[in-house]
Amino acid sequence: MRRAQAAIVALTAGALALTACSSGAKQGAADDQSRKDAEKMRGQIAFADAAASKGPAAPIPGATPGGTIKVYQRDTYAHLDPAQLYVSDQGSLSTLLFRRLTAFNLDNKGKYNVVGDLATDSGQKSDGGKTWTYKLKDGVKFEDGKPITSTDLRHTFERQFADFITSGPTYVQRWLADSNSTAGYRKLLPGGPYGGKHLPKSVLDTPDDKTIVFHFKKPVGDLPYALALAGYGVVEKAKDTKEKYDKAPVASGPYKIQPGSFKNGKGITLVKNTQWDPNTDISRHQYADKFDIQFSVSYIDSTQRLMADNTDNQTAISFNNQVDAASLQRVANDPKIKARSTSGYQPYVGVMNFNMRRLKDKRIREAIAYAMPIQSVLDAYGTPGGGELAGSYISPTLTGYKNIDPYGKLKNPLGDVAKAKAILKKAGKLGMKLTYAHNTAVEPLKYSVAVADNLKKAGFDVQNKELPSDTYYDIIGKTDNQFDVYPSAWGADWPSALTVLPPVYDGRQIQDGGTNYALYNSPETNKEIDRISQETDPKKAAADWFTLGEKILKDDLPQIPTFYYKQVQLHGSKIGGAVNNNILSAIDPTKLYVKK
Amino acid sequence: MLRFLVRRSLGAIVILLLISAFTFFLFFAAPRDPALLACGRNCGPDALAIIHKNMGLDQPVPVQYWHFMAGIFTGRDFAQGPCPAPCFGYSFATGDAVWNTIVDRFPITLSLTIGAAAVFLFVGLATGMLAAWKQGTLLDKLFSSASLVLSSMQIYFIGPIVLTLLVYNTNLLGQPKYVPITEDPVGWFMGLLIPWCVLSIIFTAQYTRMARSAMIEQLQEEHVRTARAKGMSAATVFFRYAWRGSLIPIVTIFGIDLGTLFGGAMITEVTFALPGLGTLSIESVLRTDLPTVMGVMLFAATFIILFNIIVDAAYALIDPRVRLA
DSSP states (O other): OBTTTBOBOOOOOSOOOOOTTSOSSOOOHHHHHHHHHHHHTOSOOEEOOTGGGOSOOOOOTTOOOOOEEEEEOSSOOSOOSGGGOOBHHHHHHHHHHOOOSEEEEEOTTSOEEEEESSBSSSOEEEGGGTEEEEEBOTTOBOTTSOBOOHHHHHHHHHGGGSTTOOSSOOHHHHHHHTOOSTTGGGGGSTTGGGGSOOOOTTTEEOOSTTEEEEEOSSOOSOHHHHHTSGGGOOOOGGGOOGGGGGTSOOOOSSEEEOTTOOBTTTEEEEEEOTTOOGGGOSSOOOOSSEEEEEOSOOHHHHHHHHHHTOGGGGGEEOSSOOOOGGGHHHHHHOHHHHTTEEEEEEEEEEEEEEOTTTOOOHHHHHHHHHHOOHHHHHHTTOTTTSEEEOSSSSOTTSTTOOOOOTTOTTTSTTOOHHHHHHHHHHTTOTTOEEEEEEEOSHHHHHHHHHHHHHHHHTTOEEEEEEEOGGGHHHHHTSTTOOOSEEEEEEEOSSSSGGGTHHHHHOGGGOOTTOSOTTOOOOHHHHHHHHHHHTOOOHHHHHHHHHHHHHHIIIIIOSEEEEEEEEEEEEBOTTEEOOOEETTTTEEOGGGOEEOO | OHHHHHHHHHHHHHHHHHHHHHHHHHHHHSSOOGGGGGSOSSOOHHHHHHHHHHHTTTSOHHHHHHHHHHHHHHOEEETTEEEOSSOOOBOTTTOOBHHHHHHHHHHHHHHHHHHHHHHHHHHHHHHHHHHHHTTTSHHHHHHHHHHHHHHTOOHHHHHHHHIIIIIIITOSSOOOOOOOTTTOHHHHHHHHHHHHHHHHHHHHHHHHHHHHHHHHHHHTSHHHHHHHHTTOOHHHIIIIIIIHHHHHHHHHHHHHHHHHHHHHHHHHHHHTTOOSHHHHHHHHHHTTOHHHHHHHHHHHHHHHHHHHHHHHHHHHHHOTTOOOO
8 A cells, every 4th residue: 555645445443452552642532532432343343234234324413404514635536436436535535425335334332334335235145155145225326316226236346347447446356357466357357348248147147126146256255345445336327438437427325526516626516415315324414515625735734724713614624634743732732622633543554664585584673673663653653643553463443453562562662772682693693784765755754763773773784765755665666676674554445454464465466566565475374365365254354364464473574563553633613423434544424514 | 029029939939849848758757657646556567557558658758749749739539538729638647638727727826926926016116116215214224124034934934824823813814715806806805815925925025125226226327317417306207217227127037037936826825725736736746647747837838938028028118228129
C-alpha cells in the first residue's frame, strides 16, 4: 500500500488491546472513546443472517432530518465509477452513493457486522466455501427508479474484467479466475461484457432476477468482506457508458450526485436520492438534505476552520481530513474542541524493513530491531493521537489480534542500544556498514535523526540515504535496491489478515513494484499462506493468520513493527451523529445530521 | 506597431514551442511512472502495461509529443469522448478534459491576480509618491521602513496569521472563497479581499520603494525643473510631468512581475484553498498528470507572454519618446 499516494480503503474493525505501553503521552478523551468503542467490538465480526440484514437502520437518538452539511476534503475524488474506487476518501463517499451485495454495519451500540446490503444476507456458502449464493432484497432501486436485478449485478462483476477498470480491487476477479497474477485474471473475460460475451454459468450464475451465484475453484472464506468493498458497488447495466460512467454514475444509496455539480478541485454536491428505500437498508440513514463537499482544503486549513467553529463551520465536517499533527496537542488540551473530536485506528501498521537479500544474518537484524527507537518514529506523527506503539505486524483492529512483544520494543520504545551492541559484537560485525533509507516527507525526516543516531551508538557505520517522497515506494520496491533498512506501512482492506500477510510476506510475489518490500521469501511461510487462504472458518483463519504473523516476526524478522496509525478528526458544533467508523477509518458519513 | 506585434508574436510561438518540448521531455526524464497512480494495489508489470496502453504511454515519447501538440490544433478522439481543439487531452488523474478544467479554474486565478495587481499598484504607487513628495520627513521614513519589513514577508506566513486574526478569532471577515463576479459581485469582492491583500503585500512594498525612487529621480530631471521655473503649480509639475515619467520603469517591472505574480497566486491559492490554476498546477505535478501539467504550463506561458507584449506596446502610450519599430 502506498500510504502517500493511495491509502487503500481503510477497512479495519475488531479488537483493540489496551497496551500498557502506549506512547507515554497523555491520551485525550476522544482517544479514550475510541478505545471504549473498540473494546465493545472486540472479537469476531459476525456475518449477518437475513434477520440482522433487514432495514431500516435503528434511528440515531436525537437525530432530525434536514439541513446542509459542509464537507472539507483535501483531495478531489479521482473516480466516481464504483469499479474504480479503492482509496479511503472514495470509500467514505461511496458509502453514501452506492450499495453493494454486502456492507459493514456499525450499529448504535458500536458493534460491527457484515450484513446483506442489496442481498438479503451476507451470503450462503456451500460446496466447502467454493460456492456462494446471494438473493436480492425486494424494493432496491437505482436513482432513476429502475429496480436493481441480478442482471445489473452480473454486469457489475463482468465489467471489472474490462481494460479500462484499473484502479479498483481485484480480489473477486482473481478468485473467479483462480489467478494470482495482477492482470492475468482478465483473460477470463477479455474486454469485459461489452462484446456480448459473459462469464460462463460455471463461474457466475444468475438463474433468476433475484439470484447471483459465485463459483470459485478454491474455497473462499472472506467473500462477504470483499463484496462490501467500495469497488464492488452496483452499476446499472442500461446506463453503463464505459469510461464515461466515471463522470456520471447512477446512485443506489441514500444520496445521489447533483448533476453538473462535480468540479475537479472545487467540489461536488450530494442530494437525497428519493428512490432509496430506508426499509431495505440496515446500515445507512438519510438525515441531511445535502452534502456540500469542497475540495482542495488542506489538513491544516480544515483543522483551523473546524477548531474556530465560526459561522458556516458549525455545520461543517470533513469525511477524511485529519487534524494536522501540529494541532493535535491543542485539540487534546482544549476541552471545547476535544468534545468535537472523534478518533480511531487506521488500518496501517508502520514497519522498518530489513532487506533480506543483504542482511542475511538474523543476528544483525535483531541488533537493528533492538536499537530501533520506535517511540521517536511515533512521536514524529504527532501526539497524542497520531498512533500507538506496535508489537505485531497485524493491526489491533484485525480479528485474531493479540498483544505480543517478542523483542521487548513496547517496554523499551526508545531502543536498547546496549543490547544491540552486544549482539553485534557477538556476531563479530561491530562497525559494519548499514544503509538506512527513508523518504523526505516531514515525519521520516523528523524521526530519522534518532534512528540513525541509535544505530550508530549500537556500533553500525550508518549511511543515511534520503529518497524523494513521490518516488519512494517505487525505489524501495525494486528487487535490487541497495538499501539495508527502510520504513514502509501497510494496511488491511478488511478486518482479516488475508489482506496483510499474503501481499507483504509471500516470497513468490517478489517483483519490481511489488509490495514484499523486505524481499522476504520463506517456502515454509509461502506454504502456510496457501493453506490459510483457503480456510473458510473465519475464526480459525484469523487465529492461524496471527500465529503465522507472530512466527515470521519471531523466527525470521524481515521487519520490525513501529506503530499502529491512528487519526483524530473534528466536526462543527451543530453536527450530530459524528462517530468514528473503524471500517472506514474515518467519521461515518451515513449517521450525520444537522442539529436544530 | 504592426511590425512590432508580428515580430513579437512569432517570437512568442517559438518560446511556447520550446517550453512545451522542454516540459514534455523533462516529464519523461523523471523516474516516475504516471500509470502507478492508476494501478491500485498489487500492481504488477502486466497490470501496468494495460494502463500504459490506456494512457497512450506505450508509444515512443516523440510520437506522444507530436500527437499532443497536433491535438491542440486539430482535436483528438479519446475513449472518454471526443476532444475538440484546443485539445490538451484528458487528465491522467481524474479523467476530466484538461481544457475544460483550465477554463473552469482560470477565472479564479485571473480574479486573484487582477485584484492583487490593482491593490499593489494603487497602494504601492500612492505610498511611493507620497514618500517622494515628503522626502526626508517622518512619513517618508515610515513608508520606507514599512516597505522594507513587508517585502521580507511571505504569503504562507502572513496568510494564516491574517486568517486567524480576521476570520477565525474575530469573525470580522468571512472565509475566503471564490464566487463568480457574474453571480454575486459583492460576494466576489468580499470573498477575495483577504487573498488580494495578502498576495499584494510583498509586491506593494517593492512598488512603494520603486515608485519613490523613480519619482525622486524624475523630480530632479531638467524638464521638471523647467516646468517649475515656468511657474507651474507644484501639483501640476508632480502629476503631469514627473509622475508620467516615473511610470516607465514601473511598467517595465510590472511586465516582468506578471510571472512572479502567477507564482504568488499559486501559493495564495493553496494558502486560502482557492481552486485556481495555481492549485491545479501543483496538484497535477504531484499526481504526475502529464496532460494537465502541459495544459497549465502552456496556458500560463501564453498568458504571461501575451501580457508582456501588451506591456511593451503600452510604453508607446505612456511615453511618446518610445517608438516601436
